[in-house]
Amino acid sequence: MDLEESIVEKNDKATLPIDKNLQPEVPRYDQWEWYSPLTSPFLITGLPWLAQDGLYRRLPLRPSHPIRSEVDRLANFPTGVQVRFKTDSTKLAVRIILADKATMYQMPATVQCGVDCYIGPMGKQKYVNTTRFELTQTEYESVLFEAFSQEMREVTLNLPLYQGVKELWIGIAPEAAVTAFDGFASNKKVLLYGTSITHGACASRPGMAYPNQLSRAFPLEFVSLGFSGNAQGEPELAHLISQISDPALLVLDYEGNTPSTEHLAESLPTFIRIYRNVHPQVPILVISQIRFAREAFDEELRLRREARKELQRGIVECLRQEGDAHLHFCDGAELLGEDYQECTADGIHPSDLGYKHMADRLRPVLAKLLQY
Amino acid sequence: MDLEESIVEKNDKATLPIDKNLQPEVPRYDQWEWYSPLTSPFLITGLPWLAQDGLYRRLPLRPSHPIRSEVDRLANFPTGVQVRFKTDSTKLAVRIILADKATMYQMPATVQCGVDCYIGPMGKQKYVNTTRFELTQTEYESVLFEAFSQEMREVTLNLPLYQGVKELWIGIAPEAAVTAFDGFASNKKVLLYGTSITHGACASRPGMAYPNQLSRAFPLEFVSLGFSGNAQGEPELAHLISQISDPALLVLDYEGNTPSTEHLAESLPTFIRIYRNVHPQVPILVISQIRFAREAFDEELRLRREARKELQRGIVECLRQEGDAHLHFCDGAELLGEDYQECTADGIHPSDLGYKHMADRLRPVLAKLLQY
Numbered sequence: 001m002d003l004e005e006s007i008v009e010k011n012d013k014a015t016l017p018i019d020k021n022l023q024p025e026v027p028r029y030d031q032w033e034w035y036s037p038l039t040s041p042f043l044i045t046g047l048p049w050l051a052q053d054g055l056y057r058r059l060p061l062r063p064s065h066p067i068r069s070e071v072d073r074l075a076n077f078p079t080g081v082q083v084r085f086k087t088d089s090t091k092l093a094v095r096i097i098l099a100d101k102a103t104m105y106q107m108p109a110t111v112q113c114g115v116d117c118y119i120g121p122m123g124k125q126k127y128v129n130t131t132r133f134e135l136t137q138t139e140y141e142s143v144l145f146e147a148f149s150q151e152m153r154e155v156t157l158n159l160p161l162y163q164g165v166k167e168l169w170i171g172i173a174p175e176a177a178v179t180a181f182d183g184f185a186s187n188k189k190v191l192l193y194g195t196s197i198t199h200g201a202c203a204s205r206p207g208m209a210y211p212n213q214l215s216r217a218f219p220l221e222f223v224s225l226g227f228s229g230n231a232q233g234e235p236e237l238a239h240l241i242s243q244i245s246d247p248a249l250l251v252l253d254y255e256g257n258t259p260s261t262e263h264l265a266e267s268l269p270t271f272i273r274i275y276r277n278v279h280p281q282v283p284i285l286v287i288s289q290i291r292f293a294r295e296a297f298d299e300e301l302r303l304r305r306e307a308r309k310e311l312q313r314g315i316v317e318c319l320r321q322e323g324d325a326h327l328h329f330c331d332g333a334e335l336l337g338e339d340y341q342e343c344t345a346d347g348i349h350p351s352d353l354g355y356k357h358m359a360d361r362l363r364p365v366l367a368k369l370l371q372y
Numbered sequence: 373m374d375l376e377e378s379i380v381e382k383n384d385k386a387t388l389p390i391d392k393n394l395q396p397e398v399p400r401y402d403q404w405e406w407y408s409p410l411t412s413p414f415l416i417t418g419l420p421w422l423a424q425d426g427l428y429r430r431l432p433l434r435p436s437h438p439i440r441s442e443v444d445r446l447a448n449f450p451t452g453v454q455v456r457f458k459t460d461s462t463k464l465a466v467r468i469i470l471a472d473k474a475t476m477y478q479m480p481a482t483v484q485c486g487v488d489c490y491i492g493p494m495g496k497q498k499y500v501n502t503t504r505f506e507l508t509q510t511e512y513e514s515v516l517f518e519a520f521s522q523e524m525r526e527v528t529l530n531l532p533l534y535q536g537v538k539e540l541w542i543g544i545a546p547e548a549a550v551t552a553f554d555g556f557a558s559n560k561k562v563l564l565y566g567t568s569i570t571h572g573a574c575a576s577r578p579g580m581a582y583p584n585q586l587s588r589a590f591p592l593e594f595v596s597l598g599f600s601g602n603a604q605g606e607p608e609l610a611h612l613i614s615q616i617s618d619p620a621l622l623v624l625d626y627e628g629n630t631p632s633t634e635h636l637a638e639s640l641p642t643f644i645r646i647y648r649n650v651h652p653q654v655p656i657l658v659i660s661q662i663r664f665a666r667e668a669f670d671e672e673l674r675l676r677r678e679a680r681k682e683l684q685r686g687i688v689e690c691l692r693q694e695g696d697a698h699l700h701f702c703d704g705a706e707l708l709g710e711d712y713q714e715c716t717a718d719g720i721h722p723s724d725l726g727y728k729h730m731a732d733r734l735r736p737v738l739a740k741l742l743q744y
Contacts, residue, residue, distance in 0.1 A: 018442050019568055019601025021628075021720065022476055070390050104394055105474070105481035105507040108574070110717060119669065127665050129719045135477040148669050196391055202480070202576060204717035204724075229391025256393075293499050297491065297520050342728070345482060345576035347501045348393065351724035352576075356714070 024132035024142070032093055032171035037083040037157075041180035042170070045221045046081035048189075048244040056081065056165040058225060064243070065236035071227050076164035079199050080192070080211045080224025083157040083170065084181035091146035092117065092155065093171030094131055097139040099164030106346050107202045109135050112162040116205040117144040119153050121182070122219045130205045141171075154181060156216075158206035161199060162228070185219035187246050190370070192224050193237065194253030197290065197358075199226030202349035210350075213359035218372055220248055231257040233267035238274035247279055249369050253287040253332070255308055256348075264308060268315050272327065281326055283369045288312050288332040290358070291340045293347035309333060328369065335361050396504035396514070404465055404543035409455040409529075413552035414542070417593045418453035420561075420616040428453065428537040430597060436615070437608035443599050448536040451571050452564070452583045452596025455529040455542065456553035463518035464489065464527065465543030466503055469511040471536030478718050479574045481507050484534040488577040489516040491525050493554070494591045502577045513543075526553060528588075530578035533571060534600070557591035559618050562742070564596050565609065566625030569662065569730075571598030574721035582722075585731035590744055592620055603629040605639035610646035619651055621741050625659040625704070627680055628720075636680060640687050644699065653698055655741045660684050660704040662730070663712045665719035681705060700741065707733050 037044055044050055046058070053061040059075035067075075076099065094115045102109035110116075110130050118125035133140035144157075159165060172178055192198050192211045200209025207213070215222035225231075225241060231254035241250065252271065258264040272284060288309040295302040309331065316329040335358045336343040336350065343354030350358060366372075409416055416422055418430070425433040431447035439447075448471065466487045474481035482488075482502050490497035505512035516529075531537060544550055564570050564583045572581025579585070587594035597603075597613060603626035613622065624643065630636040644656060660681040667674040681703065688701040707730045708715040708722065715726030722730060738744075 018445055019573075021568060021601045022478065022573060024477065073390055102477070103507060105396065105505060106394065106502070107576075108480045108717065109477035126668055127713045127716075127719070128669065129666065130478070130717065132718070133477060135475060145666065145669065196393060201391075201394060204479075204574060204576070208714075208723070208725075229393045294501065294517065296498055297500065297517065341499045342580075343724075344499075345480065345502065345724075346504070347499070351580070352715075352717075352726075353580075353724040353728050356725050 024134055031174055033174040033176070034095065034169040034171055035178065037168055037170055041085060041178060043084045043181045044081065045084065046078070046223050048223060056159070056168070059240060063236070063240055065239040067236055067240070068230065068234070070230045071237070074227045074230060077162050078159040078165050079161040079206070079209060079226055080222060081159040082212070082215070083159070083168070084155070086152055086154050086179045086181060087172055087176055088150050088152045089172040089176035089178070090148050090150050091173050092144045093141060094144060094157065095141040095169040095171060096131070096165060097167040098160065099166060101136050101138050102163065104162065106349070107162070108204060109133070110205045111200065111203045113160045114205055115160065116158050116207045118156040118158070118207060118216070121154050123217065125156055125216045127207060152177070158212050161203070161206050161209055184221055188248035189221045189223050189244065189246055190214070190218065190249045190251070190366070191241060191244060191247050192222070192226065192251040192253065193231060193241060194226050194251070195231045195256040196226065196228035196349060197256065198224060198231070198253050199228040200355070201228055202345035202351055203355055204352045208352045208355050210355045210358045210362065213355060214362060214366060217363050218366065218370060220370065229257060232259060233264070233271045235270055235274055238271040242275050242278040247282045249366065250275060250282060250284045251287060252284060255289040255312065255332070261304070261308055261311065265311055268312060269319070272319065276324065283326045283328060285328045285330055285365065285369060286312050286316050287330045290332045290335050290350070290354075293341045293344055296341065305333070330362070330365055337361070396506055403546055405546040405548070406467065406541040406543050407550065409540055409542055413457060413550060415456045415553045416453065417456065418450070418595050420595060428531070428540070431612060435608070435612055437611040439608055439612070440602065440606070442602045443609070446599045446602060449534050450531040450537050451533040451578070451581060451598055452594060453531040454584070454587070455531070455540070456527070458524055458526050458551045458553060459544055459548055460522050460524045461544040461548035461550070462520050462522050463545050464516045465513060466516060466529065467513040467541040467543060468503070468537060469539040470532065471538060473508050473510050474535065476534065478721070479534070480576060481505070482577045483572065483575045485532045486577055487532065488530050488579045490528040490530070490579060490588070493526050495589065497528055497588045499579060524549070530584050533575065533578050533581055556593055560620035561593045561595050561616065561618055562586070562590065562621045562623070562738070563613060563616060563619050564594070564598065564623040564625065565603060565613060566598050566623070567603045567628040568598065568600035568721060569628065570596060570603070570625050571600040572727070573600055574717035574723055575727055576724045580724045580727050582727045582730045582734065585727060586734060586738060589735050590738065590742060592742065601629060604631060605636070605643045607642055607646055610643040614647050614650040619654045621738065622647060622654060622656045623659060624656060627661040627684065627704070633676070633680055633683065637683055640684060641691070644691065648696065655698045655700060657700045657702055657737065657741060658684050658688050659702045662704045662707050662722070665713045665716055668713060677705070702734070702737055709733070
């Protein structure tokens with residue numbers, strides 16, 4: 001018996017793969033029943049405008065306030081988007097058509113274009129597998145598990161973080177039952193607006209983005225509004241995010257993309273004011289930038305980050321003194337922990353190690369604000 | 373002032389990058405002095421046959437015992453190989469010519485083809501940066517730091533894990549001094565023979581492979597003999613590894629690539645016997661396979677892994693009873709910790725999170741055997 005062969009299928013290409021365990025699976029022509037998660041009983045979370053537009057898109061197709069072209073394009077990357085359902089299927093597959101192949105060098109295709117699968121009820125979800133495919137594929141089919149025992153399981157699929165999804169199909173054993181996810185504790189949503197770090201850059205797979213990690217700790221829908229490189233705290237985004245119904249909490253984690261400190265000093269109070277006009281009592285948590293690996297050798301860089309942190313802390317403090325008791329500040333410099341230099345892939349963006357530290361330290365902060 | 377612009381240069385391509393912070397740097401035509409690390413005062417570790425063959429290759433070019441073609445090719449991937457030196461340069465760059473571009477979907481190009489940089493003396497090395505390049509590049513030039521203060525620093529560069537290196541050049545400010553690394557505590561080497569996991573598959577950057585992580589905790593040279601998918605415990609490899617002079621410890625971590633349990637039952641005692649004939653008293657540490665994410669849902673898989681673990685533990689115990697006091701066993705199932713399911717990128721290969729857990733748990737085991 002070959003242990004690893006039982007996990008990863010042999011590649012039958014003419015060219016010999018150097019490590020067959022690192023080759024994607026060949027498609028298997030078993031019988032599958034293919035479901036669109038856009039239909040009942042599947043639930044898709046993280047897409048506030050899904051009912052209106054019917055697309056895997058995180059902002060409205062026709063926004064009431066104009067958005068920059070970069071934000072428009074990034075809205076099609078379904079970071080933080082999850083498909084939830086229950087099934088007693090002994091096997092599970094995904095078929096996906098993407099807008100493009102993986103294009104970035106500092107994170108794997110598994111996080112850009114992959115789907116990963118967790119099994120278990122809320123609060124007890126455990127990772128099982130990630131889709132396997134070729135680096136250059138724009139569409140693929142991949143088995144997430146098979147030969148499991150036939151029993152009812154709650155499945156969470158985390159969609160690709162850095163590529164548009166044109167079509168998604170869930171493959172189930174034809175004889176299996178598929179039913180709806182048991183539902184959240186309430187219809188309240190946790191909203192996170194931020195940079196590439198909120199977006200999940202340099203995680204190894206979608207489920208390790210920090211909003212996805214946090215979502216596994218709370219019985220609420222999470223909506224990731226990470227816009228890689230483009231979270232400038234624009235008033236237009238504040239207006240659009242204000243339109244998302246039933247917010248439980250709004251996280252603002254966009255310092256890293258602000259064009260300048262002066263811009264941050266203007267945009268943050270404006271963003272909060274716009275949001276407060278619509279949601280006067282929803283908790284808002286402002287998180288400052290995590291630390292850079294280079295800081296230990298670049299005092300100017302550290303001082304600049306510290307200055308922006310104190311700016312944000314001051315804005316929050318000032319607005320609290322003016323009566324906004326639901327505004328809170330979290331020092332992002334603490335999130336990676338003492339060993340912060342080890343936690344990134346490129347000196348800026350956390351690896352899974354860094355995202356795990358962030359989620360571990362943010363969990364109690366959110367628990368307090370969400371009263372869970 | 374733009375914080376992130378100061379870290380990552382603007383991309384001046386005609387097409388607008390969607391997140392400029394995720395674009396590689398454009399080459400800068402500053403003045404650099406380019407050094408080959410194959411010359412004095414640079415030290416290259418992890419290549420026992422470098423003096424003989426003059427190549428970035430982990431096995432001899434003309435091995436005394438025949439090796440399979442896959443092992444032959446993998447020997448050219450310089451995992452665990454480090455360049456060490458001291459410099460007071462205010463800036464540092466790398467120019468590299470690779471055998472090919474990044475080809476794998478489940479780990480980033482930064483770990484396949486990248487170089488990462490640590491600064492600091494032995495035991496206190498801190499990560500600074502990783503090279504930046506395009507996904508399709510087979511050669512590139514990248515700045516690791518600049519505008520640092522002019523003071524003497526110890527630099528460790530970790531070479532690409534999954535691509536051959538044809539040429540490597542280190543760029544230094546022309547006026548800067550370059551001197552030799554202070555040296556190890558002894559000329560003894562830690563040798564690690566194993567699978568893709570020893571090789572570092574799915575780390576985010578080279579320095580996060582577990583042999584590289586461990587190397588930062590001990591004042592000794594580490595030699596990674598990870599052969600992704602191809603560590604079958606062949607007697608030929610035992611003979612070749614026996615030829616490496618001054619071993620401090622030999623780690624055997626190849627269960628995952630063994631063709632069958634029966635094969636493991638034969639190959640492990642044979643491998644140890646061959647090595648013992650040359651090195652009767654060098655500590656040998658046998659590590660069993662880490663846990664698979666799927667185990668929690670696949671009892672057969674778990675039982676098979678457990679059986680192989682007990683087989684290896686039994687072989688070690690038996691040989692110890694026959695008088696080999698320098699043979700040791702480590703239960704790999706404990707290395708990822710309780711949250712083992714979260715620690716891999718694809719259910720098999722650890723992410724940085726998993727490799728950090730492995731290194732943290734192996735460090736005290738090695739400390740005891742190495743008496744550090």
